[in-house]
Amino acid sequence: MPSLVKDRRRLNRPVLVGAVLAAWVLIWIPTRGLDTLGLSPADLTPLHHWLNDVNDTVGANRNSSPFFLYFVNEIRAAVDSFVTFLQDLIAQPSYGRPVPVLGWLGVVAVVAYLSWAFAGWKPAVLAAAGFVFFGLQGLWEESMDTLALTLGAVVISLLIGIPLGIWAGLSDRFHRLVTPVLDFMQTMPTFVYLAPLTLLFLIGPASATIATLIYAMPPAIRLTAHGIRSVPRSAVEATESLGATGWQKLTGVLLPLSKRTIVLGVNQTIMAALSMVTIAALIDAPGLGKTVIKALQTLDVGTAFNAGLAIVVMAVVLDRVTTAAGDRARRTGRPSRFRRPLLAVFAVAAGVCCYLSYTYFWAAEFPDDVSIGSDLSKGADAVARWAQEDLSTATEALKNAVTYALLNPLEALLVQSPWWLVGAVAVLLAVLLGGVRAAITTAVCVALLIGAGLWQDSMTTLAMTIVATVMVMLLGVLFGVWMGRNRLADRIVRPVLDAGQTMPAFVYLVPFLALFSATRFTAIVAAVVFAAPVAIKIVADGVRAIPAATAEAATAAGSSAWQMITKVQLPMARSSLTLAANQGLIYVLSMVVVGGLVGAGALGYDVVAGFSQGQLYGKGLAAGAAIVVLGIMLDRIARASSPSKGSNHP
Amino acid sequence: MKLLRLTATATLTALALTACGGEKIGETPAAGGSAPAQDCGAFNLAVNPWVGYEANAAVIAYVAEKNLGCKVTKKDLKEEIAWQGFGTGEVDAIVENWGHDDLRKKYIDEQKTAVAAGETGNKGVIGWYVAPWMAAQYPDITDWNNLNKYAEQFKTSESGDKGQLLDGDPSFVTNDEALVKNLKLNYKVVYAGSEAALITAFRQSEAKKTPLIGYFYEPQWFLSELKLVKINLPKYETGCDADAAKIACDYPEYVLDKIVSKKFADANGPAYKLVKAFTWTNDDQNLVAKYISEDKLSADDAAKKWVEANPDKVKAWLAQ
Amino acid sequence: MTTETVISVRDLWKVFGHKAELVPRSDELKALSRRELIERTGCTAAVREVSFDVAPGEVFVVMGLSGSGKSTLVRCLTRLVEPTAGQVVFEGEDILGAGKRRLRELRRHKFSMVFQNFGLLPYRQVIDNVAYGLEIRGATKTQRLRRAREVIELVGLEGYEHSFPDQLSGGMQQRVGLARALAVDPDVLYFDEPFSALDPLIRRDMQNEVIRLHREVGKTMVFITHDLSEALRLGDRILIMRDGRQVQCGTGDELVGAPADDYVRDFVRDVPRASVLTLRWVMREPRPDDVLDGPELGPDVIVRDAVRTVLAADRPVKVVRDGTLLGVVTAEEILTVVTDVEAAA
The missing domain is CATH 3.40.190.100 (Glycine betaine-binding periplasmic protein; domain 2)
Known part of the structure; x- marks a missing residue:
């Protein structure tokens, strides 16, 4: 009986969805322009005023409230001294010396040694080369500041995140509780809490570190929990059947068997922390981000690119080293006979390098006569100028095509519909695709958007988000299938994807602005550059993970390459496609604010303006919350409708 | 073990070689001891994110360091956060303020953590x-x-x-x-x-x-x-x-001015006096801004170039 | 009776789902079929009203198809799964009432378990996997390594002490699992389909290994399987389960000779009856015209072993116990069984 019901629903679903959409357009025609709940950028609602007042109260009480004196200030002091210690160690002149404790030679040696010990030869060579490259770029000190700040944030993230992750892995209740909080931490735009953070934790390394770790901690928690949860049932049961205590179970089975996933969490935390480098620079965080921001003030694409490149290199180095370390964590088997003596020998060598870099100038300060930084800048400048001058006619045409054919109609439909119409359509779609629970979530989200006073801006942003996500998925499928089928392509394209993901958006904003003007399309392109890599990677991995036997069977049946892709690989990678769409969407949403800097207007602009102007603070906060709400709404509908989820609730 | 001995020898050789060639840290006297020994102390200068502001800050910081011996810390901050900094004691001065009546009201009139310190001379x-x-x-x-x-x-x-x-x-x-x-x-x-x-x-x-x-x-x-x-x-x-x-009329002309923290003003130190006295023309600022943005000089070098070309103006600031 | 049973299970229920504990209390719900129960309450009854006793030294097999509840049943016996209702008396103690600490004690010393998917720890060497149970109960390193070596030898894994599990074949991995269970020297060993993941040939080897171990160490064993031939090979007694209920419990020849219902009959249809049935099941009442001076055999002689005698005799063979004539067997009965034509019940 249940299977019959399910079949009927599946059959009718596309038809019903089509009907709802058609009805939407039909009702839209006579009602367009009614009840659109518009609010001009300078106008505020009572809620926004109230949020402003809350913010002011916090600022006014910071010197008298015990919460500040005994709690916040203590945290601030601890974080500050930790990060300052790291800076003194590798980045800043310290302890009365004109240079940091460890000079470039020492840092390179230590990094190479650790990479070798935990990850192997190849990552070690890569790490050493990468770090020397910072010096060659003329960005040694900036890079070390960034490294110190990133490490500080990552260490604190892990200290808090891994225990919480373990808890979430063991307790369903806590897992359910913490998941929305993590969603919130990851989608709430940093701009929104940057200013309050400096009120709470003052200007300086502490605020920058805390801003970074708010964004960087969720992956550590999520992946630790995921690792704990996916430990094979049989190993856990075997341990339980032997009469293990909870602690024995945790240390004997759960942690060792989830080590690899936890290392992946560490890796993701590092990447997330690095992606905050430029934004943290807005509250005086030292390092490469500052160079990027300063360069942006004078539209100096070359200098920004040079610093951005250093961030990319650091990300790639840290990614490869931690990934290799994670792979090694899984490998079993006895280490080679030479490992122990080599560990000792190299430790001595690294120690010597540290001593040299502590004692001699040549090993402490990177020689600046071998700099290639200015050449890199000039090269990037030349490329950017060429693109702006010679490509912009073609890109302008592309922009107009997408805007007029796709974006404007969609936006007209979303923005000019009465709010009750859009709300009804969203809830209906949620019912059809996901069921009652998804519909309730959607209804609450719609109510929150209206309550935030930013309905129209939300709809404008939603239109851009949908277009960007569609483009991300197109690229994801196109490149993902190609890379999944072709190892060589994978190897060539992957570093480009890494760069797209880690290059700070501020670096390419100026060339993009020249190519596409200050428009919504520019914002979409920036989002796609950031979000497509992750979607492509997920699809590629999904295609590659298809069992060889299945592919073999299809080949044996005489499938052409096209049949292979459409009949076997894509359908079988369906769960990957769903995941890619979900992650792509979240990444697109996290670029909404950057979009606000290049002409997207709407929620992104509201957030930026709220960060820049005190009287708009409350509105910016509401806009940030609206972005989170949009994310939750889209995610829940998408997740509920995804085929991988069973639809029967026991 | 053979390997061990080899590495040890190699590192010792390296040590011996460098011992002759390298300049040791700590042997040379610390640089920058030439500044006049005046009781200026620390001076936290906010730097708002536009080049014109940076020009003001560069010149003030340069003069404060070289002529007054202050220990200047520049903090790159957006305006709103810089104003907040008056209250938390982390910012002493903002040296190009565009109106911001709302912030004036909040921090000068209500919280009383900031005070105005005169015009910059720029319009x-x-x-x-x-x-x-x-x-x-x-x-x-x-x-x-x-x-x-x-x-x-x-x-x-x-x-x-x-x-x-x-x-x-x-x-x-x-x-x-x-x-x-x-x-x-x-x-x-x-x-x-x-x-x-x-x-x-x-x-x-x-x-x-x-x-x-x-x-x-x-x-x-x-x-x-x-x-x-x-x-x-x-x-x-x-x-x-x-x-x-x-509104149906043009924007008013803004008289750009300087804002300092109440504490900084009350202390009335040399850095405060410099900030208060600082004034120059749009052309002056444009010139330093050009050094920074187009000639790609560092803020310090740009300030040095201008200060050396305009000793009279600097003298006038210091005279007060 | 209590002195002769190690495990005594009474009216055991395991129901999964919301408010599962209400199901065993309601006579109406108890009577429903599994499917009806799901439709009525959303609960799944994995084990329903199961009762049996296991004697010391016995190999007790629980058999059923997948979904019959047998794996849940064995987990209820060790409380890896918490039973919903009923009684599990282990050596005179109702373990459903045992506290957390007592339960751990029992698991550490009284019973251990071998799993279908081995449940080995991939990052530990064989010897450390085997010593794991001892480590958990706090044995010193020398103690546990000595004991682990003994057990490794017992299961025939000498020379592989320092291998990692993923370097071993499936059969050898399960030997490690077996050794781990034996290392703590439990009173009872539970096997949850331990050999289903193995190749047929290796499976046979491992069954022989269990038979050998049972002979050597004489442990009580509760063995879960879905494979009837395995059940018949190993089990002193067999419990057949279907949809969570026990269908029949008895020795192999009882199941084959007197299936309780069509389900069991279907099950045992393909069993080579001659090698399971004893004469008790094939003999007939002596007829008046039978000549009763032929050779004598006991009722528990397996048909296969009686073939030669019966066919060689020119008159009916008498089935005799303690001097009493139970019945007679002739070539006709023997051939019916050997050619596997189903005897009329």
Whole structure:
């Protein structure tokens, strides 16, 4: 009986969805322009005023409230001294010396040694080369500041995140509780809490570190929990059947068997922390981000690119080293006979390098006569100028095509519909695709958007988000299938994807602005550059993970390459496609604010303006919350409708 | 074990070699002891994110360090956060403030953590601008009355069937939506969202000879690259901007000034006196800004170059 | 009776789902079929009203198809799964009432378990996997390594002490699992389909290994399987389960000779009856015309072993116990069984 019901629903679903959409357009025609709940950028609602007042109260009480004196200030002091210690160690002149404790030679040696010990030869060579490259770029000190700040944030993230992750892995209740909080931490735009953070934790390394770790901690928690949860049932049961205590179970089975996933969490935390480098620079965080921001003030694409490149290199180095370390964590088997003596020998060598870099100038300060930084800048400048001058006619045409054919109609439909119409359509779609629970979530989200006073801006942003996500998925499928089928392509394209993901958006904003003007399309392109890599990677991995036997069977049946892709690989990678769409969407949403800097207007602009102007603070906060709400709404509908989820609730 | 011995030998050799060749840290006397031993102390200078401001800050910091022996810490902060810093004691001075009546009210009048420290001598102008080629080709465009005639030309994918008025940096107050409405202009305000976006747009407009009208301001280093032409809106008169919704006049001229923290002012140290006395012209600032933005000098080098060329002005600041 | 049973299970229920504890209390719900129960309450009854006793030294097999509840049943016996209702008495103690600490004690010393998917720890060497149970209960390193070596030898894994599990074949991995269970020297060993994941040949080897171990160490064993031939090979007694209920419990020849219902009959249809049935099941009442001076055999002689005698005799063979004539067997009965034509019940 249940299977019959399910079949009927599946059959009718596309038809019903089509009907709802058609009805939407039909009702839209006579009602367009009614009840659109518009609010001009300078106008505020009572809620926004109230949020402003809350913010002011916090600022006014910071010197008298015990919460500040005994709690916040203590945290601030601890974080500050930790990060300052790291800076003194590798980045800043310290302890009365004109240079940091460890000079470039020492840092390179230590990094190479650790990479070798935990990850192997190849990552070690890569790490050493990468770090020397910072010096060659003329960005040694900036890079070390960034490294110190990133490490500080990552260490604190892990200290808090891994225990919480373990808890979430063991307790369903806590897992359910913490998941929305993590969603919130990851989608709430940093701009929104940057200013309050400096009120709470003052200007300086502490605020920058805390801003970074708010964004960087969720992956550590999520992946630790995921690792704990996916430990094979049989190993856990075997341990339980032997009469293990909870602690024995945790240390004997759960942690060792989830080590690899936890290392992946560490890796993701590092990447997330690095992606905050430029934004943290807005509250005086030292390092490469500052160079990027300063360069942006004078539209100096070359200098920004040079610093951005250093961030990319650091990300790639840290990614490869931690990934290799994670792979090694899984490998079993006895280490080679030479490992122990080599560990000792190299430790001595690294120690010597540290001593040299502590004692001699040549090993402490990177020689600046071998700099290639200015050449890199000039090269990037030349490329950017060429693109702006010679490509912009073609890109302008592309922009107009997408805007007029796709974006404007969609936006007209979303923005000019009465709010009750859009709300009804969203809830209906949620019912059809996901069921009652998804519909309730959607209804609450719609109510929150209206309550935030930013309905129209939300709809404008939603239109851009949908277009960007569609483009991300197109690229994801196109490149993902190609890379999944072709190892060589994978190897060539992957570093480009890494760069797209880690290059700070501020670096390419100026060339993009020249190519596409200050428009919504520019914002979409920036989002796609950031979000497509992750979607492509997920699809590629999904295609590659298809069992060889299945592919073999299809080949044996005489499938052409096209049949292979459409009949076997894509359908079988369906769960990957769903995941890619979900992650792509979240990444697109996290670029909404950057979009606000290049002409997207709407929620992104509201957030930026709220960060820049005190009287708009409350509105910016509401806009940030609206972005989170949009994310939750889209995610829940998408997740509920995804085929991988069973639809029967026991 | 053989390997061990080999590495040990190699490192010892390296040690021996470098011991002869390298300059040791700590053997040379610490540099920078030439500054006059004056009791200036620490001076926390906020640096807001635009080049004109950076020029002011560069010169003040340079003079404070070289002539007064202060230990200057520059902090790169957005305005709002810099003002907050007065209260938390982390910022001593802001040396180019554009109006910000709301912040004045909050921090000077209500929280009493900040005080004004006089004008910088620079005049801030905000308005609507077009690229020079447009002004040359359509001379009457500079009169707002003619703007509707050109609306068609300014249409873009963002503005629909109206002309696009590109608004800018969210840090600046804008009355443009009200202006467009009250002057009955057939334009739509599009929010570029950042200074970089505005500058790029004007650059492209001039290079490609594409029509563009947008919000801009001076002093700004970009004007020395491209001399934008200002549109004449109905003249500003005191009080014409009293009701934000009914504004139908040009932006007022901003007298840029300096704001310092109350504590800093009360201490009345040499750094405070310098900040209070500091004043220069738009041309001075544009010059230093040009050093920084176009000649790619560091802030310190740019300040040095200007200070060395203008000893009289610096002397005048220090004399007070 | 209590002195002769190690495990005594009474009216054991395991129901999964919301408010599962109400199901065993309601006579109405108890009577429903599994499917009806799901439709009525959303609960799944995995084990329903199961009762049996296991004697010391016995190999007790629980058999059923997948979904019959047998794996849940064995987990209830060790409380890896918490039973919903009923009684599990282990050596005179109702373990459903045992506290957490007591339960751990029992698991550490009284019973251990071998799993279908081995449940080995991939990052530990064989010897450390085997010693794991001892480590958990706090044995010193020398103690546990000595004991682990003994057990490794017992299961025939000498020379592989320092291998990692993923370097071993499936059969050898399960030997490690077996060794781990034996290392703690439990009173009872539970096997949850331990050999289903193995190749047929290796499976046979491992069954022989269990038979050998049972002979050598004489442990009580509760063995879960879905494979009837395995059940018949190993089990002193067999419990057949279907949809969570026990269908029949008895020795192999009882199941084959007197299936309780069509389900069991279907099950045992393909069993080579001659090698399972004893004469008790094939003999007939002596007829008046039978000549009763032929050779004598006991009722528990397996048909296969009686073939030669019966066929060689020119008159009916008498089935005799303690001098009493139970019945007779002739070539006709023997051939019916050997050619596997189903005897009329």
